[in-house]
Amino acid sequence: MQSEKNKVNSEGREYPLGDIETKTCTHCSVSFDITDKDLEFYEKISPVFGGMKYPIPSPTLCPDCRLQRKMPWRNEKKLYKRKCDFS
Numbered sequence: 001m002q003s004e005k006n007k008v009n010s011e012g013r014e015y016p017l018g019d020i021e022t023k024t025c026t027h028c029s030v031s032f033d034i035t036d037k038d039l040e041f042y043e044k045i046s047p048v049f050g051g052m053k054y055p056i057p058s059p060t061l062c063p064d065c066r067l068q069r070k071m072p073w074r075n076e077k078k079l080y081k082r083k084c085d086f087s
């Protein structure tokens, strides 16, 4: 089990520096690039539990579709200027 996890890790790191992976969005079929910097970032933010690294997979959706999926979860604050109820 341990060796399987390590294999996934090394697969995630096998892209040489400066390499760009081109993927096709599974939602809108637009092709988009995943740079080595992106992969580096996913590697950096991958959580480690009990000494075991759980790599975050590279995205399957294009940036636009990811943004679209993120937007409903945003909770924008709006402050209003008005007189206090106690005054």
Ligand SMILES: [Zn+2]
Pocket: 025, 026, 027, 028, 029, 030, 061, 062, 063, 064, 065, 066
């Ligand atoms: Zn898309």
